[in-house]
Each structure stands twice: as C-alpha cells, then as structure tokens.
Amino acid sequence: MGNLYSGAEIVFKSLEDQNVEYIFGYPGGAVLPIYDELKNHPTIKHILVRHEQGAGHAAEGYARSSGKPGVVLVTSGPGATNVVTALTDAYMDSVPLVCISGQVPTHLIGTDAFQECDTTGITRPCTKHNWLVKNINDLPRIMHEAFEVATTGRPGPVLVDIPKDVQFEKAKYFKPKKKKKLNGKEQNKFNQKDVDQLINLMSKASKPVFYTGGGVINSGPKASELLRELVSLTGFPITSTLQGLGAYPGDGDQFLGMLGMHGTYEANNAMHDCDLLINIGARFDDRITGKIDEFSPKSKKVHIDIDPSSINKIIKVDLSIVGDVAEVIKSTTKTLKKKNLNLKKSNKKKISKWWQQIQKWKKKQSLNFINSDTIIKPQYAVQRLYELTKNQDTYITTEVGQHQMWAAQHYKFNKPNRWMTSGGLGTMGYGLPAAVGVQVAHPKKLVIDIAGEASVLMTMQEISTAVQYDLPIKIFILNNQYMGMVRQWQELLHEKNYSESYSEALPDFVKLAEAYGCVGIRAKSPNELDERIKEMINVNKPVIFDCQVDKNENCFPMIPSGKPHNQMLLGPKDQEENKITSKGKALV
Amino acid sequence: MVKSKSAYSTPSKLGKLATHIIVVWVDNEAGVLARVVGLFSGRGYNIESLAVAEIDSKKNLSRVTIVTTGTPQVIDQIKLQLKKLVPVHKVADFNKEDKKVIFKEMTLLKIVANSMKIKKALIACKKYNPVILDKTNKSIVIQITALRRDIDKMIKNLKPLGLVSASRTGAVAMTRGAEVFK
Numbered sequence: 001m002g003n004l005y006s007g008a009e010i011v012f013k014s015l016e017d018q019n020v021e022y023i024f025g026y027p028g029g030a031v032l033p034i035y036d037e038l039k040n041h042p043t044i045k046h047i048l049v050r051h052e053q054g055a056g057h058a059a060e061g062y063a064r065s066s067g068k069p070g071v072v073l074v075t076s077g078p079g080a081t082n083v084v085t086a087l088t089d090a091y092m093d094s095v096p097l098v099c100i101s102g103q104v105p106t107h108l109i110g111t112d113a114f115q116e117c118d119t120t121g122i123t124r125p126c127t128k129h130n131w132l133v134k135n136i137n138d139l140p141r142i143m144h145e146a147f148e149v150a151t152t153g154r155p156g157p158v159l160v161d162i163p164k165d166v167q168f169e170k171a172k173y174f175k176p177k178k179k180k181k182l183n184g185k186e187q188n189k190f191n192q193k194d195v196d197q198l199i200n201l202m203s204k205a206s207k208p209v210f211y212t213g214g215g216v217i218n219s220g221p222k223a224s225e226l227l228r229e230l231v232s233l234t235g236f237p238i239t240s241t242l243q244g245l246g247a248y249p250g251d252g253d254q255f256l257g258m259l260g261m262h263g264t265y266e267a268n269n270a271m272h273d274c275d276l277l278i279n280i281g282a283r284f285d286d287r288i289t290g291k292i293d294e295f296s297p298k299s300k301k302v303h304i305d306i307d308p309s310s311i312n313k314i315i316k317v318d319l320s321i322v323g324d325v326a327e328v329i330k331s332t333t334k335t336l337k338k339k340n341l342n343l344k345k346s347n348k349k350k351i352s353k354w355w356q357q358i359q360k361w362k363k364k365q366s367l368n369f370i371n372s373d374t375i376i377k378p379q380y381a382v383q384r385l386y387e388l389t390k391n392q393d394t395y396i397t398t399e400v401g402q403h404q405m406w407a408a409q410h411y412k413f414n415k416p417n418r419w420m421t422s423g424g425l426g427t428m429g430y431g432l433p434a435a436v437g438v439q440v441a442h443p444k445k446l447v448i449d450i451a452g453e454a455s456v457l458m459t460m461q462e463i464s465t466a467v468q469y470d471l472p473i474k475i476f477i478l479n480n481q482y483m484g485m486v487r488q489w490q491e492l493l494h495e496k497n498y499s500e501s502y503s504e505a506l507p508d509f510v511k512l513a514e515a516y517g518c519v520g521i522r523a524k525s526p527n528e529l530d531e532r533i534k535e536m537i538n539v540n541k542p543v544i545f546d547c548q549v550d551k552n553e554n555c556f557p558m559i560p561s562g563k564p565h566n567q568m569l570l571g572p573k574d575q576e577e578n579k580i581t582s583k584g585k586a587l588v
Numbered sequence: 589m590v591k592s593k594s595a596y597s598t599p600s601k602l603g604k605l606a607t608h609i610i611v612v613w614v615d616n617e618a619g620v621l622a623r624v625v626g627l628f629s630g631r632g633y634n635i636e637s638l639a640v641a642e643i644d645s646k647k648n649l650s651r652v653t654i655v656t657t658g659t660p661q662v663i664d665q666i667k668l669q670l671k672k673l674v675p676v677h678k679v680a681d682f683n684k685e686d687k688k689v690i691f692k693e694m695t696l697l698k699i700v701a702n703s704m705k706i707k708k709a710l711i712a713c714k715k716y717n718p719v720i721l722d723k724t725n726k727s728i729v730i731q732i733t734a735l736r737r738d739i740d741k742m743i744k745n746l747k748p749l750g751l752v753s754a755s756r757t758g759a760v761a762m763t764r765g766a767e768v769f770k
Contacts, residue, residue, distance in 0.1 A: 120619060125630045129674040132618070149674060309668035312661065 007136055007167040008037040011100060014143035015044055017175050020071050022047055022062060022440055024055040028075025029115060030102030033167035035073075047440060047469060050461035052079050054433035056086020057459070060095045061437030064420045065395055067220060069096040069150050070437065076102045077115030080161075081122060085427060088126040090157040092424025093243060094218055096150040097157035099127075105165040106134060119161045130159040136169040144176035154307040155218055188323040189308075195331050197319055198278075199339065201300055205276035206350035207357075208236045211259065211288075214243030214423070215281015215305060215325050217416045223247070223326035224416040227280065230333050235351055237358055239267035241282045242408055242423045250412030256358065257367070260288040261559050262405040265366035265568055266358055268557075271296050272565035273357070279303045281325045284314040285424070294564035304328045366557040366570055367409050376526050378403065378478045378549040382410040382450065385476060388533050395438045395447045397421065399431040399455030402484035402555045407450040429458030432475060436462055439471040446474070446537065453479040453546075454503055460512070466542040467517045474536050476545045477509060480553065488554045493561070513544035522546040603659030607636070607684040609691060609761045610666060611769070615675040616642045616650040623673050624652055633658060633666055637693070637736070637758030649677070653760045655736065680761075680769045688764050694757045695739050700727045701750025709749040713742065 005013065011034055015023070024047045027035045038046055049055040052074045059070025070090075074083050080101045090097045104113040120132045129149050131142045142160055150158045202208065210231060216223045224247045231238050231254055238248050239259040248255055257264035259271055268290075271277065277299040282288070289295045292314065301317040303310070304325060311320040321328050369379045382403075396411055397420040398404040404421055413419050420438060422430035431449040439447045449456070456477055466473050486501040513520030519539050523532040523546070536543045556571045614620045621640060628635050636655040643651045656666065663681065670679045682689045699709050706728050710718060716732035716739075723729075732742065736759050743754050763769055 121622070124619070124623060124626055128672075134618075307672075309665060309672055311668075313665055 002172045004170040005173045006033070006037070006170050007133075007139055007162060008033040009040075010136075010139045010171065010173050011143065011162070011167075012037055012041045012044065013173050014140060014147075014176070015071065016041065018144070018147045019068075020044055023071040023073050024049055024058045024062070024437065025073030026050075026052050026055060026075065026079060028077075028079050028102065030076035030104055030164050031073060031079075031100075031162075031167075032102075033164065034100070034102070034162075046073070047436070047465065049433065049436075049465050051459065052082035053085050053429070054436070054459055054462040054465065056083045056097065056099070057089070057427070057430050057433035058437035058440070058462070058465070059097050059099075060086060060090050060093075060430075061397060061420050061434030062441045063090075063095050063097060063437075064217075064434075065417050065438040066441040067417065068441075069098055069147060069155075072097060072099040074099065074101050075115065076104055076119065077117045079115075080119040081117060084122060084126060085425075087123055087157045087159065089422050089425040089427045089430065091126045091128070093422065094155050094214060095157065096155035098146050098150050099123075099157060099159040101159060101161050102167070103132065103161045103163040106163045107165070109163065119159070123159045126157070127159050128156040130161065132161045133163070133166050136166050136171040139166065139171065140173050147176070154215075154305075154310075188327050190321045190323040190328060190331075192331070192335070194319065194321045195328070195335050198302055198321065198332060199335055201276055201302060201319065202234060202236075202278075205236075205300075207270075207274045207299075207354045208234070208276040208278065208351070209256075209270045209274040210236055210238040210278050210280060211241070211271065211282055212238060212244045212247055212280045213241040213282025216244055216247035217281075219281065219306075219325040221416055223281075223324075223329065226326055226329040226333065228252075230329050230336075233333060233336060236278075237270055237355070239263070239270065241285070241288055242421060244282060245408060245419045246413035246416045249414045251414065256362075258408050259565075260285075261290070262409065262555055262557065263288075263559075264409075265364045265557055265570065266361035268559065268565040268568060269361045270358055274299045277301045279305075279317070280329070281305060283310045286314075289315065290559045291562060291564045296565070364570065366568070368571070369553070369556075370572075371526075372550070373526060376523065376529060376547060376549045378406050378480065378553055379410055380526065381476075381478060381523075381529060381547050381549060382406045384529055385448070385450070385533055386411045388530065389446060389448070389537065393445055394418065395420070395435075395442060395445055397431040397434040397438060397447070397449045399449070399451045399458075400426045400428045401452045401455055401486075402480075402488065402553075403450055403452040403455075403478040405485075405555045406478070411450070428452075428455035430455075432456055432459050432473075433462040433465075435473040435475070436465050436469075436471055439466070439473050440469070443471075447472075448474045448476050451475055451477045452484060453477050453481065453506055453509070454483045457507075463513075463516045463518060463542060463544065470541075472540050472542055474543045474545060476536070477547060478549050479506070479509070479546050480549050480551045481506060482551060484553075485555070491554065509544050509546035513542075516542075516544075518542035518544060520544050520546065522548070524548050603661055605657055605659060606663070607655065607657045608663050609682045609684060609689070609759060610654045610656060610663075610670070611680040611682070611761055612652040612654070612670055613677040613679075614650050614652060614673075615677070616648045617675060620650070620675045621652070623675065624654075624670065627669055627673070628654070628656070628666070631665070631669065633662060637756070639758035639760050653758065655759050678770070682761055689761055690764060691735060691759050691761050692733050693736050693739055693759045694731065694733045695742075696721070696755045697730045697732065697742075697746060697751060698727060698753040699730070699746065699750045700752045702726075705749045709746055709751070712745055712749070716742065 063070035104116045239256040256267040259267035303317040435449040510520030639653040716734040719731040
C-alpha cells in the first residue's frame with residue numbers, strides 16, 4: 001500500500017509537481033489545514049495579499065508576464081466571492097489561473113453555515129471549469145486536471161473548491177499523467193489545405209493587413225518571433241489589439257499602431273479599406289469593430305484562433321483556421337518559403353500603392369496633442385516615461401480608463417509579455433495588484449503601473465503587499481482628479497453633465513505612500529517631470545508617483561458611438577465637424 | 589418598446605430563426621445540467637424544452653435533449669460553446685424539419701369531465717398512441733406520444749373537453765436507419 005496523504009498535503013504535492021513557485025492568497029477558517037501545511041513545502045512561496053481580488057489580479061500579472069499559470073488560494077464565503085472579479089477578468093482576457101478555495105465541511109454544505117457560499121455555482125460562468133471535491137480520492141486527479149484545463153487550448157481560470165474535512169482526510173497521491181485527452185486540448189485542427197488557401201489569398205491581395213491580438217502573446221514568445229518573420233516576409237502592414245501589444249515591435253516600420261476605439265487613424269482606416277484582413281489570435285471585440293454593418297466592408301477575412309467558438313461569433317469570415325497561433329504561422333511561413341513565393345517582391349507594386357495610402361493616413365499624426373509648458377499633459381507624461389525607461393526591460397501594467405489608452409498609444413512595446421492590462425472586463429483596480437504579481441515573477445526588472453487616481457484607489461491596499469515583500473513596483477498615477485473616461489463620455493454624450501465623475505476628496509498620495517512605508521514623489525509641472533521620473537526609477541522601493549496632469553484632457557483619436565472605422569474623431573479641432581448623432585448616443 | 593441596442597454588437601441582418609433540437613452527451617456528475625443550462629441563460633439563448641436522463645450507468649453518461657430557437661449564428665455558437673464544456677462528450681444538432689431524425693415527446697393528460705366528453709377526448713387522441721393509465725367515472729389520465737406541435741394542438745383541442753392538467757417530457761430525438769451519431 002502506498003503512502004496516505006492528507007488533502008492539504010495532496011494540494012501541495014500536486015502544486016510541486018506542476019512546478020508552482022508562488023501562490024497568492026489570504027487565509028481563513030476553511031483553508032487553515034492547507035495553510036498549516038505550507039511550512040512543509042519550502043519551494044512554494046506564499047504571497048499574502050490584502051484583499052482576495054488583489055490575489056487574483058496579482059496571479060494574473062504573474063501569469064501574463066511569465067507564461068505560467070497563476071495560483072490563488074482563498075477561503076470560503078467572502079474569500080471566494082472577493083476573487084470573482086479577478087476570475088471574470090482572467091476569463092475575458094484568457095489568463096490561466098488556478099484558484100483553490102476552502103469550503104465549509106461536507107456535512108455543513110447547504111445549511112447556510114458560517115462563511116458558506118455556493119462557490120462553484122457563483123464561479124461557474126466565470127471559469128473554464130470548476131470542481132467541488134467531495135471525495136478525497138478525487139483530489140489528485142482534479143488538481144492535475146485543473147492545471148491542464150487552465151493552460152491548454154484557450155487559457156483561462158479554473159477553480160477547485162475543497163471542503164475543510166476533505167483537507168484533513170487521507171488518500172493516495174499520484175503524479176500527473178502525461179497527455180491526457182481533454183476537451184480543452186483539442187486544438188490544431190487545421191491542415192495544409194487551409195494554409196494553402198491562406199497563401200493564395202495573400203498572393204492575390206493588394207491591400208492586406210494583419211490584425212493580431214492576445215492570442216499571439218498566449219501562444220508564447222516563439223509565436224511573436226514567428227509573427228515578426230511572417231510580417232517581414234510578406235511586407236504587409238500590421239495592427240494590434242490592446243492585448244496583442246508587444247507581439248510585434250511598437251516602433252517597427254510595418255506597424256500601424258493599435259486599432260479600435262482609441263486606435264490610430266492609419267490602423268482603423270487600413271482595417272476599413274483593406275481587401276484582405278488576417279486576424280491572428282484576436283476576437284473581433286466590439287471595441288475593435290465599431291459599427292458591425294460597416295466593418296471592413298471590402299475585405300476577404302481570415303481568422304486564425306485556437307478557440308473554434310470565436311470564429312464567426314461576431315464577424316463572418318471567409319477562411320477560418322483553428323489552431324495554435326504559433327503552429328499556424330510556422331506552417332504558413334514554411335509553405336511560403338517552400339513555394340518560394342516572395343510576396344514582398346512579387347507583390348511589391350500592388351502593395352506599394354497601399355503603403356502610399358497608409359503613409360497619407362499616417363501624416364494625420366492622430367496621436368498628436370497640444371503640449372503645454374505650464375501643465376503636464378498626460379500623453380506627454382507617458383511619452384517621457386517611455387523615453388526614460390525604454391533602455392531597460394520594463395514591464396507595464398495599467399488600470400482602466402484614459403490613462404490606459406494613453407499608455408497603449410504612447411508606450412511602445414518591443415517584446416511580448418511586457419504589457420498587462422484589463423481589456424475584456426475593463427477592471428479598474430487591476431494594475432496595482434497585477435504589478436505585484438509581475439514583480440514577483442521578475443524580481444530584478446522595472447515594473448510600472450501606469451494608473452489613474454480613481455482606479456488605483458480601488459485596490460490601493462495592495463501597496464502594503466509590495467512593501468511586505470520588498471517588491472519595488474512603481475505606481476505612476478496620472479492624476480486628473482476625475483474618472484477621466486467617464487468625464488470624457490459625459491462631455492461628448494451627455495452635454496457636459498459631469499455626474500459623479502469628480503473625486504472630491506482625494507488623499508495626498510505622497511503622504512499615503514509614506515504611511516504605507518514606501519516612497520512618494522510628486523510632479524506638478526513639465527519642467528520637473530524628467531527629474532522626478534528618474535528619481536522614481538532609481539529608488540529601489542515601491543513608489544507612488546503623483547503626476548498631476550491636465551484635468552480636461554480627452555483621449556483621442558476616438559471612434560464615436562455608432563460610427564464605423566473610417567469616421568474617427570481626431571481631436572479638439574475635428575470634433576465640430578463630426579458630431580455624434582442622437583441615435584449614436586442611444587447606442588453606447 | 590425600443591429595443592436596447594449597443595452600437596458595437598448590433599448585427600445588420602438578423603438571420604432566419606429556426607428551431608433546432610440539440611442533443612448533448614455529458615458525464616453524469618453533479619452540476620453538469622447547471623453548466624449546460626447556465627450557458628444558455630448566461631448568453632441569452634432560449635430553451636423551449638429540456639429532457640435529460642442517464643443513458644449509460646457504466647460509462648456514467650447522460651443524454652440531454654434541448655429544443656431551442658435561434659438564428660444560424662446563434663445555433664452555431666450554442667454548439668461551439670457546449671463543446672467547450674469539460675464534461676461534454678459530443679453535441680448533435682438537428683433541424684426540426686430534418687426527415688432523417690425522429691422527434692418524439694410523451695405527455696400525460698388529465699381530463700375531468702363526464703363520460704361523453706372523455707369518450708370524445710379519447711377519440712381525439714387516437715392518432716397518438718393513447719394509453720389509458722388511470723380511469724374513474726369522473727376522470728381519465730391518458731398518455732400520448734407525438735411531435736411537439738401535435739401535442740400543442742392536442743392540448744388546445746382538449747381544453748373544451750375537460751383537460752385540467754398536462755405534463756410533458758420535452759422532445760427527445762434519434763436518427764433513423766442504422767446510422768449512429770458520432
């Protein structure tokens with residue numbers, strides 16, 4: 001007979017076998033046996049957060065920046081419900097998380113016991129799968145399956161709910177079986193015919209564009225390399241979604257910038273006018289497509305995605321290729337080379353006209369803004385931050401709102417996994433805890449949360465976590481005293497009725513930093529900005545940087561509600577000519 | 589009533605609505621039905637009827653039959669989303685008009701009336717394999733098996749004849765001939 005282990009031991013043994021190094025969590029009554037076992041497993045370090053939502057986002061930051069699944073450990077009831085936002089966020093943005101939650105003892109389930117909630121019921125719609133472990137003998141299998149489901153196919157969060165009595169009970173442990181067939185694992189359903197068809201379309205196109213997304217990042221760093229090779233081999237222009245930034249160099253010649261609601265003029269117009277649209281690992285999100293009826297009306301559309309349910313969900317495509325992005329690109333490039341179809345040369349004439357058109361759009365310089373000598377423009381702050389940090393390997397997280405869009409527009413990413421932001425769910429308060437997770441994964445690297453003062457206050461308590469574990473994260477707050485994006489929409493759509501979007505009583509962020517035991521820095525004018533940023537970078541402690549910016553700045557360019565890609569608002573001057581119709585207002 | 593719309597997800601042409609019978613083979617485990625049903629409610633899909641029972645106790649398999657109405661795009665999404673659920677083994681989709689598939693639904697009908705009306709009711713049910721399960725001098729319980737829409741009609745027709753209660757199983761489906769859905 002093999003050794004018998006307690007449920008708590010089995011949890012840790014399986015974490016060890018899955019090469020887990022860090023867990024983000026918060027103890028409580030129903031997980032105490034697991035916390036008791038922690039001391040016996042020195043290879044696994046626990047990061048104590050201040051709120052379970054923070055644990056979830058930290059694990060997301062860890063996962064996105066390292067490519068490994070993030071592990072979360074919370075107690076029953078409020079512990080589990082607090083982590084729901086982070087699970088939903090991870091589900092929307094396809095981040096692999098394994099969340100282990102404690103549950104009241106089996107015999108008390110269903111009795112409204114203290115700190116009981118229907119955790120698997122609550123988290124069913126926001127996880128790929130979840131399990132309530134009622135029998136200790138199932139625990140090893142479920143733990144391994146949890147990791148498999150979270151990391152294979154389109155990645156996402158899973159949850160394992162373990163009642164307290166099961167944590168005490170004993171059973172045999174077995175190691176993960178290799179290559180178990182699971183639903184999530186069915187991928188790479190494409191064949192050479194699909195690839196040939198893609199190449200055929202590519203060789204015929206005269207106005208092609210690549211539209212790449214977070215799938216390229218999720219496919220691993222190799223996918224980014226392969227993408228760069230394919231883009232250079234074809235000579236096609238490329239644009240990226242918010243989540244895909246970094247897969248292709250932000251300062252690359254063929255890069256048109258981000259597309260979508262706050263994307264560049266050239267990227268959105270290229271999407272609208274192209275005759276071949278190749279979607280690689282993106283999902284035609286509504287912030288990308290604008291008005292669906294008029295989305296890229298003249299193009300043949302190709303969709304490469306690992307998730308079959310993403311295909312034809314929103315936009316009907318002419319060719320779908322279901323598979324891992326890296327694999328699809330690899331065989332495309334291979335075939336291109338084998339056929340000796342040097343598209344760059346043979347298509348040069350056709351595409352050169354297209355490029356001329358793109359250059360014309362580029363001349364609009366849609367990301368431009370009117371700078372000031374007296375007041376810090378938020379765009380300028382991001383630009384300076386970029387210039388002063390681009391020479392080192394920097395990881396950027398963000399909260400959600402105007403600052404997030406300015407960061408996406410003005411910070412140029414050259415490598416994958418350097419950009420962590422909440423895209424699908426749009427979770428204010430994501431950036432700070434995510435930065436904690438990123439810094440845990442990359443202790444020696446510079447990690448900056450480009451934040452808004454409203455967002456960051458939602459999870460501010462996690463700065464305490466950063467202080468506890470000496471994680472020198474930098475919270476760079478673009479402080480405009482408003483919920484900026486809310487104010488912007490109120491200005492554009494609700495006759496400047498700034499209903500509840502002004503923060504009346506903001507804390508003194510410098511004093512707040514000191515109270516938490518980290519460093520507070522403030523910048524009020526453009527001429528001191530560089531010095532202050534350098535000061536921030538050089539401090540080897542967590543920093544809260546209060547960058548006081550123009551209160552009234554809006555984020556442009558912008559596709560207004562109810563308009564297609566080729567009708568963008570470009571900036572203050574352009575607005576008068578392009579008013580939003582009352583019908584458009586209703587459609588937001 | 590003004591339909592609530594979002595500028596970024598309003599399709600231009602709504603596809604034609606069609607009724608489909610979706611059959612799902614699932615592991616018979618706790619919560620599996622909630623996963624299937626939750627997927628429908630969470631994504632705003634409609635369920636007209638639902639029939640579920642274990643079909644293989646050794647393999648622990650259950651068969652879920654769902655009748656739903658939607659555009660081709662919605663039906664496709666339903667199928668693809670169902671296939672993503674971990675306990676789901678396979679998903680079959682039959683159009684209601686498909687001649688190669690048998691659709692049946694069983695119904696229990698309770699009629700409380702005088703013997704004249706009961707007699708008439710029995711005659712009306714004749715086409716649908718009526719089985720008398722219980723009879724008193726004031727009432728009768730009849731079992732019929734038929735197509736969904738025939739049962740709809742029957743229920744309407746039996747109302748004046750004293751129908752007081754109907755209990756329906758929801759449609760189940762099976763392909764004709766020797767073929768088995770894989």
